[in-house]
Amino acid sequence: MQFKRIKILMLILFFLLDIFLLNWWRSGQVPQEQVTDANTNIISEMKKQKIQLPKFGTAVHYSGYVAAQHGDRHEMSLPSNIDITSGNHSTTVVAKFKQDISKKIGTNASETVLAAYSAGYRYNPVLTADKTNSDRVYSQRIEGLPVLADSGIMTFQYNKSGRLTGFTKRQLVNIEKLRDARATITEEDAIIALYRYNEIGSGDRLSKGYLSYDRTLTVNGYDIFLPVWAFEAYSGNEKYVLKINAFTGDNLSE
Template sequence: MDWKKTETIFIIAFLILDIFLLVLFIDSRMSSSPTPLVSQTLEEKLKSENITYGKIPSNPEKGSYLSTEPLAFTQKDINDSKGQKISVLNANQRIYSLLNKPVKIDPDKYGADLMPFLKSDVFEGDRYTYWSYDSERREMTFNQKIDGRPVLFNTNGQIVFNLNKDNEVISYQQTMLGDTQMFDEKDDVISGTDALEVLHQHGDLKQNSKIVNTTLGYYNLVSLPSSDVYLPVWAFEVKHDKQTTFFLVNGLEGSVINTNDAQTKQEVPNAESDVTRKAR
């Protein structure tokens, strides 16, 4: 018997067996290792749910909690308002104006053609910015700005213009917030994209929705005996099944504000005279 040859065969056989066992071991370790989860981006998640959106503001922003209260108008405040018949209502906190000569506008221009009238004939009119137009009520709303941002869903800081059937402004009602006081130094406000992700994780966005507008503004969080407290919020205007809903995200704390106030249009007290109704 050739022992050398036999020894060589055994060595080769054991070597092949070792390689086979090593391959089995590696394969078993690979199969037992957890498969890494594939993380979807926010964009991918929204796309998979057919949630569309336009440009989301991404510039760094700062804001703070602040306090203010409704302003009481004085006779001096309305003395320069020419070509109008003005009444001051609600403890001098609401101006009602009936124009002597209607102002023709195009509602599709988002209030751009009303700006000259605002600046020249409305008290502190340049402190307001366009917010919405209600074609059924024929009302165009401008919101007051605080720290360069609009006050949202608050009738205490608005101008509501009333239009007739010929798209002419025939009257308006104005309220205003007074001086503001910040509670502390300005802090970083979360980005619009981060606010959108918070809203999505909260489960408020339904499939097949469309985010038609994103606004950073101030919202009345709580009312105190001496003043009202406001904070910066991201407001998302969302359309779904022909219904429009507004959702708010706290810009400082990154939490969804659960409120029905932001989801319904607030009625402005009706101070119209018979003359105004006939003009319509």
């Protein structure tokens, strides 16, 4: 009987604690109307400074932390007719085609494009836009989101004639979800965060934002990834990738 009473008491205490935490959380929330008004004012201020913004979204997405390991190049899916020059890099494939490939990526499907898609890679407009040459970047996708870290991308190289000559490939394996998905900030919130962190200023231009996964740390041989909002920014003749933590709104730009 004594044990049963203690059990009931503990349940009551937990229930009361949940009510307290819920009320405490609600008391700290800013009404959505105030958030919307503040965002509208800041966006208007940015436009007055001639900052070119994309057609951004205001929808809330859900995502969570994931862990993954670097795949061995000997286990990767690769097209035929290539020379591998990776050397001692066990997680990286550096390949050149034995003969010129006449088809460009993005036109008719080639064996290389099919190889990228079969392994879960998709074209990444932000990372490709950040290139200073004609390389095109494909990202592996985790839980539907593109990877920004080098460990999960495939980069295709072209010659001056626009012909595909080779590629570099890395792949993530043993992917595990670390916790349930939770709400992220919106694309609009991420843009406002960039402005508040002075990452964009008068006359700058910002690309569309892409909710992505980026590496945050490494633990016991696993890379830990968190969701981020990624943008390509243009300031004068310079361009660079900007990143905002999609959970906290912190600035992760390098």
